Amino acid sequence: MADLTCDVAVIGAGTAGLAAERNARKHGASTLLIDPDFAGTTCATVGCMPSKLLIAAARAAHRARNTDLFGVRTGEVTVDGPAVLARLRQERDRFASGVRDSFDDLPEGVAVKARARFSGRNSLTLDDGRTVQAGAVVIATGSSPMVPEPYAALGDLALTNDSIFELDDLPESLAVIGGGVIGLELAQAMARLGVAVSLFDMGDRLAGVRCNKVHDALKGAMSQEMALHLGVEPEPSEEDGRVRIDWDGRHQSYDRVLVATGRPPNVSGLDLSATGLALDDKGMPDVAADTLQCGDSPIFMVGDANAARPVLHEASDEGGIAGRNAVAYPAVVPSRRKVSFTITYTEPPLVMIGQDPDDSAKIGEADYTNQGRATVDGENVGLARLYAAAPDGRLIGADLFCPGADHMGHLLTWAMEAGQTASDLLDRPFYHPTLEEGLKGALRDICGAVPLRVPGDQDPGLPPGV
Numbered sequence: 001m002a003d004l005t006c007d008v009a010v011i012g013a014g015t016a017g018l019a020a021e022r023n024a025r026k027h028g029a030s031t032l033l034i035d036p037d038f039a040g041t042t043c044a045t046v047g048c049m050p051s052k053l054l055i056a057a058a059r060a061a062h063r064a065r066n067t068d069l070f071g072v073r074t075g076e077v078t079v080d081g082p083a084v085l086a087r088l089r090q091e092r093d094r095f096a097s098g099v100r101d102s103f104d105d106l107p108e109g110v111a112v113k114a115r116a117r118f119s120g121r122n123s124l125t126l127d128d129g130r131t132v133q134a135g136a137v138v139i140a141t142g143s144s145p146m147v148p149e150p151y152a153a154l155g156d157l158a159l160t161n162d163s164i165f166e167l168d169d170l171p172e173s174l175a176v177i178g179g180g181v182i183g184l185e186l187a188q189a190m191a192r193l194g195v196a197v198s199l200f201d202m203g204d205r206l207a208g209v210r211c212n213k214v215h216d217a218l219k220g221a222m223s224q225e226m227a228l229h230l231g232v233e234p235e236p237s238e239e240d241g242r243v244r245i246d247w248d249g250r251h252q253s254y255d256r257v258l259v260a261t262g263r264p265p266n267v268s269g270l271d272l273s274a275t276g277l278a279l280d281d282k283g284m285p286d287v288a289a290d291t292l293q294c295g296d297s298p299i300f301m302v303g304d305a306n307a308a309r310p311v312l313h314e315a316s317d318e319g320g321i322a323g324r325n326a327v328a329y330p331a332v333v334p335s336r337r338k339v340s341f342t343i344t345y346t347e348p349p350l351v352m353i354g355q356d357p358d359d360s361a362k363i364g365e366a367d368y369t370n371q372g373r374a375t376v377d378g379e380n381v382g383l384a385r386l387y388a389a390a391p392d393g394r395l396i397g398a399d400l401f402c403p404g405a406d407h408m409g410h411l412l413t414w415a416m417e418a419g420q421t422a423s424d425l426l427d428r429p430f431y432h433p434t435l436e437e438g439l440k441g442a443l444r445d446i447c448g449a450v451p452l453r454v455p456g457d458q459d460p461g462l463p464p465g466v
């Protein structure tokens with residue numbers, strides 16, 4: 001006899017799990033939300049929010065140091081590391097406590113403070129010895145930093161996103177291992193805060209950028225702010241209380257090392273083999289993207305745990321879809337998934353939207369190195385590449401590394417969601433002088449290549465600098 005029973009058990013009280021539990025309860029289910037800590041989400045505590053707070057401080061320092069261009073003299077700019085980190089933690093703690101307050105709104109008995117593992121398809125064992133029998137289970141256990149053994153052996157000298165925001169002061173020097181999203185965002189922020197940063201990646205691509213031209217622009221910009229070592233195998237060791245990195249017959253010492261080599265899903269402690277699901281060589285079941293169901297089982301997998309779209313808004317969407325389907329099981333209903341959209345908060349931001357362009361795609365390009373508004377603001381760097389399907393000219397994807405890419409990326413994603421063409425977008429008003437105006441050239445390229453109507457009553461000239 002199980003100690004606890006419910007219609008839907010959700011494992012993990014992060015963004016995805018909270019959404020799943022909420023939606024299952026909204027659809028009439030009795031629910032349990034199981035988490036060992038209820039500490040707040042990864043996003044609020046060690047992810048999106050503290051990293052963006054660090055980036056905000058870095059932006060302030062960078063702007064303060066770069067006023068001469070405008071004839072504005074500020075004198076020497078100093079960065080007070082403890083003050084930067086104190087503000088970061090103060091705001092971060094407010095975000096995290098907001099999430100923790102939301103746990104108090106859960107109905108009596110829903111929150112179960114324990115670590116869960118499967119003992120069968122519909123049954124869980126908790127680390128306090130209790131058992132749970134559920135009609136359906138949603139796995140929302142998130143992901144954790146992977147720390148390769150030689151870095152783990154460095155003890156406190158090795159940082160991850162779990163520990164870097166707890167530092168009392170900024171290090172003088174930092175090696176960053178991994179040029180993925182986390183490595184890139186934090187490396188640039190640290191460099192702008194005055195830390196001497198070297199970034200190492202065993203691959204040749206930063207942040208998985210798919211477009212060569214965009215990658216060249218990103219790499220060029222980053223290499224001006226940090227020492228960039230791509231396609232190398234860094235080997236760490238401890239030397240006189242510091243971190244020594246050896247690579248390609250060279251070596252250098254750093255105060256600390258940030259390990260940003262990926263965040264695999266938290267599945268190893270779940271005993272998924274007890275579910276009878278077929279598992280791949282990474283121990284992962286097959287998860288349907290439109291229902292979040294594992295095979296035809298009553299088990300659903302959402303957020304970073306399924307490793308498909310490990311960003312916040314997708315974790316939230318997936319939780320919602322799985323929560324509803326867990327109640328409806330076995331009559332699950334597929335949901336339309338949104339156009340994929342990621343922003344890496346470098347400066348300028350790096351944005352990837354939608355599909356890879358195949359050979360038939362029509363491509364438009366906008367150069368921001370001489371664009372009007374970007375030049376006015378002294379931020380003229382990078383480019384935007386837009387992809388459209390032939391023969392109709394529908395926008396299907398984009399890669400941007402340019403000022404304002406985080407905002408323009410939203411406009412483009414929304415246009416793709418609406419099935420709009422390059423011509424449709426050109427029919428919209430473009431204010432002057434804006435970064436959005438820069439996209440006009442790319443949209444016209446696509447209209448010419450498809451070919452597609454360039455709105456007939458539109459002046460083909462461009463205002464200064466566009």
Ligand SMILES: Cc1cc2nc3c(=O)[nH]c(=O)nc-3n(C[C@H](O)[C@H](O)[C@H](O)COP(=O)(O)OP(=O)(O)OC[C@H]3O[C@@H](n4cnc5c(N)ncnc54)[C@H](O)[C@@H]3O)c2cc1C
Pocket residue numbers: 011012013014015016017034035036037038039040041042043046047048049051114115116117140141142143161182266269270302303304305309310311312313315345
């Ligand atoms: C440094 C960093 C910066 C980021 N920046 C951004 C950003 O700017 N924008 C963006 O969109 N995304 C960003 N992300 C990604 C985003 O934070 C994640 O995609 C999102 O938080 C994942 O939510 P989740 O619910 O899947 O996992 P989590 O919030 O991690 O929740 C998982 C929960 O499962 C619990 N758990 C684990 N195992 C068990 C078990 N066996 N039993 C019970 N409970 C368990 C954990 O305690 C945890 O509470 C960032 C991530 C990082 C690390």
Ligand SMILES: NC(=O)c1ccc[n+]([C@@H]2O[C@H](COP(=O)([O-])OP(=O)(O)OC[C@H]3O[C@@H](n4cnc5c(N)ncnc54)[C@H](O)[C@@H]3O)[C@@H](O)[C@H]2O)c1
Pocket residue numbers: 148177178179180181182183185200201202203205207208233234260261262263309310311342343344345
């Ligand atoms: N702005 C955002 O939305 C945002 C910000 C941060 C993180 N995230 C999420 O967090 C996830 C994890 O990010 P991440 O940057 O940790 O992982 P990642 O998988 O994006 O990048 C890891 C990098 O580390 C390199 N690497 C792995 N092992 C190595 C080794 N031993 N030596 C040298 N290089 C090595 C890989 O080649 C890769 O480039 C991302 O997929 C992203 O979804 C999102």
